[in-house]
Amino acid sequence: MNPILHVKDLSKSFGGLVALQSVDLKAETAQIVGLIGPNGAGKTTLFNCLTGLTPPTQGQIEFRGNPIVPQFSEGRIRLLKASTLLFFILGWVWVPLFYSLFLPRTFFKVELVLLGIFILGMRCLMVRAFVEFKIWAWSLMFVFLLSDLITGLWAMSHWGTSIALVGAGFPFGYVALPWAIVAVPFSLFFMGLLLSRRVRLLYGFRVSPDALCRMGMGRTFQNIRLFFNLSVLDNVKIGFHGQLKSGFWQTLIRGRSQRQEEESAERAALEALRFVDLQHRTFDLASSLAYGEQRWLEIARALVARPHLLLLDEPAAGMNPQESARLMDLIFKIRKMGTTVLIIEHDMKVMMNLADNIFVLDYGEMIAQGSPDEIRDNPRVIEAYLGGGPSTC
């Protein structure tokens, strides 16, 4: 079986400071994976790389079989970008050119040019509505090819190939038509491809954090990041954002599907709050919660979307023993739901009880990996923690 998360040879340096150095990490489905290390070992940097917040300098991350880091060298990416831009500009310059060449007397009528641009946009959207991105790109190409061919031929049969605007008898139409056929469809083809995740990777775009979240990655933060001025319920509802679809018009019209979506968001949020036992604070502002409760709320917000992989960054910080016991129960429950949990924790007792597999980071290097018992007895781990300096845990 494929691992749900596979980090290969990942490095990250900030200027001269090396935060991560060829880190390898693997997490299987429904496993609890621990990540430990002294302060400044690069644990949070690794989390940020995984969630797409920081671009890694080198290496590859695969999440549910999808690569999420650009795979090409910078020069190649630059070439790709430049050629795309060229096609893009050619395509859009074509619109006024089409009017000046095929419909010469109408070129200076601004309304008609605007209409042309409008129709162009509508055609893109129309095709977009039916199919997904990759097919969209191809169908755009064919739709444009056909309709431009027909329009062009029709215009030429009506006005002939000589151009009133230019005045000469040069058959510009024969130049413009192939250009139109090549430039526009191809520019739009590339635009369409640019929206698909794999191609965006080729172009050097990282997979953005929000796309990763929609792919099923949820996380909490070491220093709590809640939406403090919103109610607890709204906080959790925002966590459900990627699961909903309604956009501007649906919101404006408030049709049935939008109302159903809102209801489903509400239901999921209330359920998540019940799951972390926070339902009594549902309608309070997040800023009014106690520190421990804020931690629970963050977990609820990450959980509400039912992620495949949950990243917890020091969830037990600031919790008393009863609370961390409850946290352990909760994490076991989360695993039972089929979610993989990757957890950073300083509390060794919690970690030893929880984790199926522990990775140890020290100065950006993965120094050990194994079951809790193996880690406990590993001399390098003991040295990293107790070695040169004072103890950190």
Add this chain to the structure above:
Amino acid sequence: MPRPQEVNRSQVLIIGLVLLALMLPWLPFGASTNYILRVLTTAVLYMILALGLNIVPGFTGLLDLGYVGFYGIGAYTSGLLAIHYDLSLWVILPLAALNGALWGILLGAPTLRLTGDYFAIVTFGFSELVVLVLRNELWLTRGPMGLPGISPPSIFGHPLTRDWEFFYLIVFLLAVVFVVVRRMEDSRLGRAWFAIREDEIAAQCCGVNLIRYKVTAFAISASIGAMGGAFYAKWFKFIHPDMFKFWESILILCLIVFGGMGSIWGTMLGALILIPLTEILRAVLPQSLFSARYLIYGLILVLMMRWRPEGLIPFESAQAEKAKQTQKRLTGLVGKE
């Protein structure tokens, strides 16, 4: 549905105020009725503008100093369409809104990646650019000569000329904008904006596409501003580039800061208080102290910032109120089951 006894005091107050506003043209103010109506029409217009601007700095948390640019675009769209094509107001308003949204997207899509101050400066530059274009493109806008002779709007063939007719028109527009903004605030869209306002990184990790929602916010805000401008051109019947100077942006920003950034009622209240106040000061102050009204205006803002920096109705309390309403609704539902 709320039972009659559940209707609380604030709802009664709001309904009363709305009725009062609608009856206003028929109250016995004598000769000053028209003056009062004109002042209130201005105030309601600024309420619309404040509601529109509020979406960007209030909901999404981005400082927008160029709002008046969209207002100007709307006004000139409306003026030019009215003069050259003699279109009806009901065609002009959506067209102006669309044009505003278009420019909002054109400006927003490349610049919304900037953060904080840089973005504010870009928007400021944009509004200055709009004024420069309006002033210098003589073939289109007649530049500093202004655009006179805009036909008044008409409803069912009846041209609006009297002050109360315009007053009702703008109150109707306010109602439309209010409903639109309210619906967006209480939806997936509004929640995404709030999330961006509160914490961009956390919002991203919750699946909110930052650029997309920022651009949406910017476009909607711009289209509301353009709609306000479209009404203004039809109402004033004359527009001039100087009407859309930077100062106007600051004024509208002041309204929403005064009222409470991010709360709908707050921004409306801010406009309703500050705009008539300038007019009252204009009437009360002697001619020699005429410009001192801005001094007083500034003083109010300074005091406000000292004692109540979050505005008359702060964002948090609006959110707390909303949560309370949700609680009522949900516990009502639970009770029914």
